Amino acid sequence: MNYRIISKLILSGILLGVIASGLSGQVVVKPSIKSKTHPSLHIDSIYVGEETVVFLHIINENTEGTAWFCADKNIYLVDVQTNKKYPLRKQIGIPVCPETHSFKKIGEILLFRLYFPALGSNVEEIDIIEGCSDHCFSLKGIVLDQKLNEEIRMFEKGVELFTAGKYQDALIIFKELAENSGFKSTSHFAYATYILPVIYHQLKEEDKAKETYQKLIHSTIREKAYFLQKIHEIPFFNELRYQ
Structure with missing residues (x-):
C-alpha cells in the first residue's frame, strides 16, 4: 500500500479517536521535526490539552536479520525553551523494554501512543528523548505551532521545486513566504528572502532580481552575513554590490 495512503488512514483514525473521546485540546498534525535518530519513526499527531498524547508509528525497513522495537519507561518530553522535563506517564501499543515487538515482515507498521502530563502555557x-543504554530514540525540535508547521512544509516544497529546476513554481512559494510569513525570525523566512533574487536571476528577470536583492541588503534576517556571502558568489549580484 502507498505510504501516503497509509499516512492518511492513520491520521483519520487518530482524529476520529480524539473526537470520540470528547477531548477539547489542540491537535497538531504531522509536526515538523528538526532531527531524529530513527528515520522510520514518525509522529502522526500530538494532542495538547489536559494531557499530552503523542501518536507515532514506526515502519520496519530492516532487510537484514530480525527487527524489533520497544520503548523504555524512562522517556521525557522536554520544553526546548525552558528545558522543563515532563516524564512519560504511560504508553499504549508498544512493549516496555526489555520486552520487544518483533516485526514479521518488511513494511510492517507499529502504531503506538506516548502519554505525558499537560504542558505549560505557550510551549x-x-x-522527546528516550533515556536508555542502547539503541535509544530521540525526536528533537518538534514544532507545536500549526501555522509554523504549515510554513515549514511550504518551504520544504519550495526547496524541492527549486532543486528540480522548477523555478516558476518555486517562485510562487518563496514569494509568498518572503512577503507574508508570520515568522520573520526563522531560517525559512531568511532563506526565502535570499533565494527570491536568485530565482529571478535564473528566470532572467533582472529588474526583479535587482529589486529583491536590495530588499535582502536592507533586511534584518537571521544569518544575513552568510546569505550575502552566498549570493555574492553569483557574478551578477557581486557586480551589484559595487554599484
Missing part, C-alpha cells in the same frame, strides 16, 4: 517546541 512552542519540544524534544
Whole structure:
C-alpha cells in the first residue's frame, strides 16, 4: 500500500479517536521535526490539552536479520525553551523494554501512543528523548505551532521545486513566504528572502532580481552575513554590490 495512503488512514483514525473521546485540546498534525535518530519513526499527531498524547508509528525497513522495537519507561518530553522535563506517564501499543515487538515482515507498521502530563502555557517546541543504554530514540525540535508547521512544509516544497529546476513554481512559494510569513525570525523566512533574487536571476528577470536583492541588503534576517556571502558568489549580484 502507498505510504501516503497509509499516512492518511492513520491520521483519520487518530482524529476520529480524539473526537470520540470528547477531548477539547489542540491537535497538531504531522509536526515538523528538526532531527531524529530513527528515520522510520514518525509522529502522526500530538494532542495538547489536559494531557499530552503523542501518536507515532514506526515502519520496519530492516532487510537484514530480525527487527524489533520497544520503548523504555524512562522517556521525557522536554520544553526546548525552558528545558522543563515532563516524564512519560504511560504508553499504549508498544512493549516496555526489555520486552520487544518483533516485526514479521518488511513494511510492517507499529502504531503506538506516548502519554505525558499537560504542558505549560505557550510551549512552542519540544524534544522527546528516550533515556536508555542502547539503541535509544530521540525526536528533537518538534514544532507545536500549526501555522509554523504549515510554513515549514511550504518551504520544504519550495526547496524541492527549486532543486528540480522548477523555478516558476518555486517562485510562487518563496514569494509568498518572503512577503507574508508570520515568522520573520526563522531560517525559512531568511532563506526565502535570499533565494527570491536568485530565482529571478535564473528566470532572467533582472529588474526583479535587482529589486529583491536590495530588499535582502536592507533586511534584518537571521544569518544575513552568510546569505550575502552566498549570493555574492553569483557574478551578477557581486557586480551589484559595487554599484
